[in-house]
Amino acid sequence: MKNPRFAKMAALMLLGAMFAAGAVHANPFETTLPNGFHVIVKEDHRAPTAVQIVWYRAGSIDEKDGSSGLAHALEHLMFKGTKKVKPGEFSKLVAAAGGRDNAFTSRDYTAYFEQVPARALPEMMMLEADRMANLQIPQKEYDPEIKVVMEERRLRTEDDPTSLVHEALNSMAFQAHPYRRPVIGWMDDLEHMNRADAEQWYKTWYAPNNALLVIAGDVSHEAVFHLAAKYYGSIKPHALPERKPQNEPEQKGKRCVVVKAPARLPYVALAWKVPKLKDVDKDREPYALQVLAAVLDGNEASRLAKNLVRGQKIAQSAGAGYDSTVRGETLFVLDGQPAEGHTVAELEAALRGEIKRIQDEGVSAEELARIKTQTIASQVFKRDSVMGQAMEIGMLEAIGMDWRDIDKMQDKVRSVTADEVQVVAKKYFGDDTLTVATLDPQPIAENAAPKKPVIHHH
Incomplete structure (x- = not known):
């Protein structure tokens, strides 16, 4: 969060929102x-x-x-x-x-x-x-x-x-x-x-x-x-098919895949198997992984933008993603495009280097504070729109979780410590659970037809 006045305002807005929520319990x-x-x-x-x-x-x-x-x-x-x-x-x-x-x-x-x-x-x-x-x-x-x-x-x-x-x-x-x-x-x-x-x-x-x-x-x-x-009341219910779990067997070694396609720049994505959120009260690791993703890629001051894009200029773009709330299984993904003159191998090493720095040195109190302020602010903005509120409730309920846990989950993210972030960084980012997908750019045909816009339904 670049503007401290804005951060303070966001925190005050959140308190306001909390009091308002308390009033209409x-x-x-x-x-x-x-x-x-x-x-x-x-x-x-x-x-x-x-x-x-x-x-x-x-x-x-x-x-x-x-x-x-x-x-x-x-x-x-x-x-x-x-x-x-x-x-x-x-x-x-x-x-x-x-x-x-x-x-x-x-x-x-x-x-x-x-x-x-x-x-x-x-x-x-x-x-x-x-x-x-x-x-x-x-x-x-x-x-x-x-x-x-x-x-x-x-x-x-x-x-x-x-x-x-x-x-x-x-x-x-x-x-x-x-x-x-x-x-x-x-x-x-x-x-x-x-x-x-x-x-x-x-x-x-x-x-x-x-x-x-x-x-x-x-x-x-x-x-x-x-x-x-x-x-809706008169619509007849019916028995649903049994849903089998279809759990993924344990991965026992790094997997790599290369995609050849016409493109200007190469691109690489690294994905590790990590836990999802199962028990809102007892789980800690998913919240720590969420904070880790934000440390790497929450905003312009985050590490990937600061170190790889602006600092070493090794990447044209770099990102991190993790979704803890899913019906199935989840991955922690780092991805990016190398800058001109740099290779995919260099970028892959640099992305992994950012995880290694957190494994070795941890994260700072200032970074944690910024992410927590950001979490609060984004929550306030989501609540600002009627659509945002309906989406937030529905996305959790549709995967079998409870809308009542929304605020609790925010509190849990705010309770994550620097130690917990360092522990998940050390625990989940080895080679054995890693899959790497790389784009090998092929020449773009000079007479390729310009892309038409995607036509969405109806």
Whole structure:
């Protein structure tokens, strides 16, 4: 955090937010309908808007080999209409109500959202409940839409060397775990996918007892509970398939993969197997790993930017990433592009050198303080937006965690000590659990067609 006045302001804002939260102790409010549909409402009356997000606990983690990309393909097809709503009309109705809508698919879940003037919320709930129960996928809608998905794969992955490297990294780091498959799907699977596959996925996973509704904004929770019962309450639940754990066997040695693709600069990504957050109260290491990632790459003053990009000028860009809240397993990733005149091997050594310095020397009190202030500030900003609040609640609940733990998790990050950061740096960054993926840049064809923008759904 570059500006100390700003940091102080952020801390004061946080105290304000905490007192405000204490005053309306029960907010968010929640209920579960008899059909198993879980409803969470966060009242926020600062602006006359509302957000509805429906989360389905079905992502690429639930797919089988040969059907990769199915969760994401169905996300596209959810805009293809019901008995009441014609294909492509869903988004028009949202726009007519003065709102915007979209959807996203991840490894762990699929979610659909509308941001609207609060008065339009009942109509949005009616529309979303309608497609939970009554989706229709005519063949004439399926055929062009699967082509759109393939085109998205071409543009976002096959024409993007960095995406290709991450795809290769995951498929090398995970051999048994479903995270080895890309969310968008392998092209061959998309080519052989059919409408019956999509309908089967919908019938299997799109049930109220496998879904969650988060509504935030200028609403009364009683009114929302009433509307949820009215629109979603009559949808029949059904038994869900058993989900096997599919744990990754222990990695016993460094794995390397090289991707050759047309690109201007090389790129490298290093991924280590590390623990995820399982027990919010008892776990300590995931919080320490979170702080380690922030020490390396939280902002401009972080070590990778300061030492590798600006200091040694060995990297054009360098980053660190770690996500502790996932349904599956997780990786700690360091990545970057070497600067002109430097090699991937030099950058890989430099990235590992930054971990080694923390193993040997630890982190400073000043660094820790900065990260904790940053954590507080980013939390305040997230709470500033109704969408941010709904996302924060839903992302945790959709992977089987509890929204009540959000503040507790922030407190735990703030309680991390310098010793704990040094201990995880020493413990998890050896060769045996490391996978390295490197981009070997090939000449870019001079007459290559300019990239078209990615066309998103509906």
